[in-house]
Amino acid sequence: MANYETVFIGRQDLSEAQVKDITDNISKYVTTSKGKVNKTENWGLRTLAYRINKNRKGHYVLVEFSCETDKIAELERQLRLNEDVLRYVTVRLEEFATEQSAILNASSSDDRPHYKKDSGYRPRSNDKDREAA
Amino acid sequence: MAYEKKSFGGPRRKKTCPFTGPNAQTIDWKNVNMLGRYVSGSGKIAAARMNAIKPAKQRELTRAIKRARFMALMPFVREDA
Numbered sequence: 001m002a003n004y005e006t007v008f009i010g011r012q013d014l015s016e017a018q019v020k021d022i023t024d025n026i027s028k029y030v031t032t033s034k035g036k037v038n039k040t041e042n043w044g045l046r047t048l049a050y051r052i053n054k055n056r057k058g059h060y061v062l063v064e065f066s067c068e069t070d071k072i073a074e075l076e077r078q079l080r081l082n083e084d085v086l087r088y089v090t091v092r093l094e095e096f097a098t099e100q101s102a103i104l105n106a107s108s109s110d111d112r113p114h115y116k117k118d119s120g121y122r123p124r125s126n127d128k129d130r131e132a133a
Numbered sequence: 134m135a136y137e138k139k140s141f142g143g144p145r146r147k148k149t150c151p152f153t154g155p156n157a158q159t160i161d162w163k164n165v166n167m168l169g170r171y172v173s174g175s176g177k178i179a180a181a182r183m184n185a186i187k188p189a190k191q192r193e194l195t196r197a198i199k200r201a202r203f204m205a206l207m208p209f210v211r212e213d214a
Binding site (some may be wrong): 005009016048049050052058060062066087089097102103 | 136160162163165167168200202203204205206207208209
């Protein structure tokens with residue numbers, strides 16, 4: 001048994017119930033193949049960084065689970081066949097995260113840029129590199 | 134009339150890898166705020182020497198950024214910057 005996390009993006013015009021259906025299907029598949037779901041996180045409807053199949057937004061869901069390695073291929077096949085799923089990614093984890101994903105508390109993050117939003121100041125392209133230094 | 138040496142605000146501190154040592158950050162492809170610090174304004178991945186990142190960590194970071202791009206959390210290119 002190994003630990004995995006799967007994140008998928010659902011089409012923007014799905015309802016919350018439909019998103020939950022896909023999530024439940026994943027959980028069901030994991031449990032029926034003798035795995036265990038650790039947690040699921042619904043990140044909600046987020047704006048995509050670029051358009052995917054004419055979608056500007058997408059429903060993001062994260063599922064953490066542990067199961068046998070050979071069960072992943074079938075799980076991914078099902079996601080691939082589902083036309084409501086724009087993208088998915090499965091990553092093997094050393095261990096499950098103890099806290100919720102950073103993306104959920106991104107707005108309350110303390111590493112915001114040093115300039116005010118409406119000050120008219122535009123950072124130069126290499127400003128970010130300097131900040132990181 | 135002493136010749137004044139130009140000062141640059143004291144000695145420059147040597148940069149250290151932010152992903153190694155006691156208060157190292159963890160590299161997570163879902164942490165877009167953290168990853169955003171290691172790409173340029175247009176979205177290119179910064180060279181390892183810019184932030185003195187250890188080679189192994191730079192490979193990890195690169196993989197994380199590419200994963201975030203694939204999942205549309207980060208842009209491949211940002212043209213409006």
